[in-house]
Amino acid sequence: MKFDDVLREIGQFGPYQKRIYLLAVFPTALLAFETLSVVFIFYRQPHRCALPDYHGDTYNLQNDTHAMMINLTIPLTNGQWDECHVYDNISYDVDFASNASGLTPYVTNGKQQNGRTVDVNTGRSACRHWVYDFSVFETTATSDFDVVCENSVQRAVSNMMAELGTMFGVIVCGFISDRFGRKVPFYVGGLCLVAGGFGIAFTQTLITFNVCRFIIGIARICVFLNGLVIGMELVGPKSRTFAAVAIEIVWCGGELLLLLFAYFIRNWRWLEIALSIPSIVLLFYWWLIPESPRWLASRGREDEAMKVLERIAKSNNTRLPKIEDAHALLEADTVLSFRNVVRSRELIVRMLIVFSNLFVIVVVYYGLTLNITNLSGDIFINFTLNVILEAVAYGIPYFLVDRIGRRPVYCASMILAAWIVVALSMAGRFFGCSAFSIIYLYGPELFPTVIRSSTMGIGVTFTRIGGIIAPYIADLGILVGGRFQNAIPLLVMGSPALVVGILSLWLPETKGKRLPETLEDLEEMKRKQGCVCCRDVGPPDVHELEVEVNRNLTSDKIPHCHKA
Structure with missing residues (x-):
């Protein structure tokens, strides 16, 4: 008699199995949070180079003089302000008393514009400071870390670090899973998910941000794979197709919840905190889900494996058939x-x-x-x-x-x-x-x-x-x-x-x-x-x-x- 035969006898998707299955697949929604939150955290805000030596610059136009300063400083590319370059040798003499709007640009060796002499230099150089459009988000990792222009590749690097963490997690969690059971890597993954999520929220540099993304990569593969094994092993063959579809729906549910969080929380740090708080529940999973009965049987812990099967039978009001050798349940x-x-x-x-x-x-x-x-x-x-x-x-x-x-x-x-x-x-x-x-x-x-x-x-x-x-x-x-x-x-x-x-x-x-x-x-x-x-x-x-x-x-x- 194999495990599926036992499940056919004692019940394929009873109350106990449903509870464990739901607990096992719930983290899939949390993984959707951390996997796809970068869509909003690294939202590519409209931006342009900041005006040199003008600390009150903003992306939105302040007045006509501000618009003139931008036009004199920022080149046009395809009819829009260049996001990454400024004209060379531009400087301003700001005299708040000489102009009703508060700003008067002075440059030399050029042509007259609005009664002022303006430079016509066409040389360009890459800028090092930017101003951003904050009409959609109050702040993002893009604006905080200036992940634009030459630094745009850093967004891809951050996502790559999460994938490297996942590859590393496949190896490490696979080894731990075989040696110590499914619960250990699942629980360790939960700890990593909490640490990585809150770490991102409080990080001050891209380096630590990427380290946290690497940790999250480890967490998501450890939590998902081991939670999936624990949940699916207790589901009988008749209900397994539904269980497989439900996992994908839970993922989509996590995406929708992420969307709601991002819509109402427009500050990326507070958004990451809000997304990380639900993952704290994973710290209690050690006492909420059982060890895989298949792994227990493979390690000679037949009594513990039988206890899990007995709980299923009891919740379904059935009787567990007599099993002489639990290890024989394995293929x-x-x-x-x-x-x-x-x-x-x-x-x-x-x-x-x-x-x-x-x-x-x-x-x-x-x-x-x-x-x-x-x-x-x-x-x-x-x-x-x-x-x-x-x-x-x-x-x-x-x-x-x-x-x-x-x-x-x-x-x-x-x-x-x-x-x-x-x-x-x-x-x-x-x-x-x-x-x-x-x-x-x-x-x-x-x-x-x-x-x-x-x-x-x-x-x-x-x-x-x-x-x-x-x-x-x-x-x-x-x-x-x-x-x-x-x-x-x-x-x-x-x-x-x-x-x-x-x-x-x-x-x-x-x-x-x-x-x-x-x-x-x-x-x-x-x-x-x-x-x-x-x-x-x-x-x-x-x-x-x-x-x-x-x-x-x-x-x-x-x-x-x-x-x-």
Whole structure:
């Protein structure tokens, strides 16, 4: 008897299971806070160079004389004030008594303007101080740390630090999880989330800001993965599809709450404090959630594993069947040699296609999300539309993949994302999110059981690499500049999405098919299905598919990599 068989006997989603599941997935909303808060914290405010030697300068025009000083000092670029340069050798003699408006600029060796001699120097130099438009936010990290012009890359560096923290967290939390259980890294991740969030709110330099982002990167992967394992392991096969969808909805709920916080709190430091306060509840999770029963059984702690199962049975008014050996509930591990893997051309092709898709999906998702600050229009409306589209995009695939199939829905999502991302960023993100939700269902079904976990584990690394690159692509237009700066990031994201979407047509359809157990099964699957234009051969073994998918989902070795 396996764990799923026990859950079928004692109840698949009873009161106790629902409570633990909700506690386990609730932090997903908190992770959405810290992951996407940079959209508002690093909001790209309109700005220009500050007037030299004038400490009362503001972005908004004060009077006609102030406007004249700006026009004499700041070059025009495409009809707008240059954000990064001033004319050389500009100086002012400010005489408050000589002008009703309070300001009179004096420069020499030039031409007359309004009765004054003004310089006509056309040389330019980069400015070191800026004034910002505070009409949307009272203050942002962009304005506090001057993350503009040559320093614009610092925004991408900050986001990269969070992704590096996530990569580091995958290694560290994975080791801790195997040695000490799921609760330990989950709790440590909660501590890191609290420390990193409040640390950002009170930081005074970009260096410490980035250190805190690195800590948050560690926290979000430790909290998400281990919370997911604890929650999903207690859910029976019948309710597991709902549980998988609910996680994505919780993420979207976190995005909506983030939007409300950002709308009513326009100071980025107070916003970060408000977003960090709810994470304090994670400090009490040690006493609220149980240890993974699978891990307990694997470590020979059968009595503790049985206590968790007994709580489930009691809450469902059922009786726990007699289990002679709790360790026997676990699936046996099978090892496939590296030599056999590299000899299979079909397996190598599938790996390359899936890994490239994982990389591109994360680039598109994060790239378009971070690019919201660069879009025209109201940032709050743009963010709201993105969240609504994301929620719909997560829901639709779950109604289509079991009717149409994984391959057509996934390929259509990626190809449409590539086309539409160039014309309409939000619609492109819609299909990108759709592909995001399918790849973690479709990907594991493409590989033999003996290497399924390790293969998807390698895929997680590619998602983190994509997450590191995505911020730079989102800001590529700002860094490059020019007439087409808004189109450059979309083209860079859309082109590879089109390529990997077409390459995915090589992959076989897995809907209703028996999942491959060995390399021989994998080769047989390809021979039966042939090319993308060929019809599938052989009746589907739906029951065996369900059993295998359910067993695969409960495996504590498969890293279900979310956006966290």
